[in-house]
Amino acid sequence: METKAEASETMSDLRNHAEEIAEQFSDHLDIDADDVEERLQNLVDEYRVPVDEARRSVVNSYLDEAGLDRDELGRGGNEEVHLADIDQDEQWVDVTAKVVELWEPRSESISQVGLLGDESGRMKFVSFTTSDLPEIEEGKVYRLGNVVTDEYQGNFSVKLNRTTSIEELDEDIEVGDDATTVEGALVDIQSGSGLIKRCPEEGCTRVLQNGRCNEHGNVEGEFDLRIKGVLDDGDAVHEVIFGRDMTEDLTGITLEEAQEMAMDALDTTVVVDEMRTDLIGRYYRVSGPELGRYVLADDTERLNEPADAEAVLIKARSI
């Protein structure tokens, strides 16, 4: 049993090496992984050469064929990418990332699994027992050379492999959450904000206009709170949508209170008028995913701390 498992492990191991080598040379030679695997297998099985040595030897012979130096190849030749920019399967890349979380591996073949993060976002990573890599630690930042991207049902991950170089860096990374962050003064609140009514039809949440849904006609709407705001930093404008929770947080007006206000005034616009008074002309920082031209606010912070005058002063004096 033991030897059988070992043998199959060595075989898949050789296959991995073969694919990596074929990939490394793909720009230089017309070789396929089967040929590479055959050569490796020959050395390992027939000549009892250790896998690493076999790999070295095969790579060297291909280098000769291609007329290349070792350092023109593979490692170091990859593109250093941000995690959020990974959008293709089976790409060989370098990343600099923080280990955000380590999870419990569910299989013996997996040595480590978890989440990596950089400024641009987070991504799952896997390293395999067969790759025999040093373990990486949660909370530390590493430069990972020669990792390969993987796609499963539209989700991307990176696989560490035997050729991956792991270098611990003495730095920290502020890990992004795949959300954009915009900041500026709230210069406008657009129509369709405040106390609104949505279509109650299953799966339809369209905002009613004069009691009408574009899709379902006249319906008995359900009340909701929303703000469509414009953040402006003097250089660009960003349109931001605050959903009910955010709107309640930001204005201190709950949905129930808004309905009472509207009932007392016999007019729903009193709600948005109150919100305008509270919010316009102040500075905010908003984070959240982008949807079309809008940023959907997941997180909103009123900018109350003093801005850094010193930095601007230094810049002003330098020109």
Next chain:
Amino acid sequence: MSSNEVPSREVARRVFAEEFNDASYTFKESDDERAPVYLLLPTGEKANRVFLVGTLTEKEDVGEDNEYWRGRIVDPTGTFFVYAGQYQPEAASALRDLEPPAYVSVVGKPRTYETDDGNVNVSVRPESISVVDATTRDRWVVETAQRTVERIERFDQEGNEYGRMSREEYDLPTDRYKTAAVSALQSLEEAGGDELGGSDGADTADASDSESESEGSDADTASPEPNA
């Protein structure tokens, strides 16, 4: 009706009163009657909208038949004049209700008008006026200094058509706006953290700070008085 057809919204430029009041040249970028009108800022940028924060020091109903409110809003470099009448009902009612001195923020459109003696004066027609705290005012000063410095940095760059336009229309040295930005920033540092202490709703604390700042500036008297 599609969102693709929504024209992009005009950015609200950040400009100190000193530079704003030096501007006079307006232009359009298309022959369309409804095309936006831009005020050319001397540091080389077009402004169809501005955002400013300062101290409302005076308000007056200068209208004859209808209400027409004029507000004086002071920043560390000078005074903005803001006019709101029946076509700006929200801003007009804000001015009616406000008790100077108070920190206010204004989103609005630049407007120019020629005086009898042929000078061009510039003012702001507000879209909104809000009462804000001292931190918001300070943030605006830093941000406006930063945007001003960035414009000055770009001024002579090749391809900066508004820089070129400014040289042709104004021929004003940009140095004075850099100096204004620096002294505005210094006024914050001198005020230190004191003024932040009374930031929320403490109008009296805010007022005494802003008064001393406006006294320190002679740009106030240099500003063109509209309807003179």
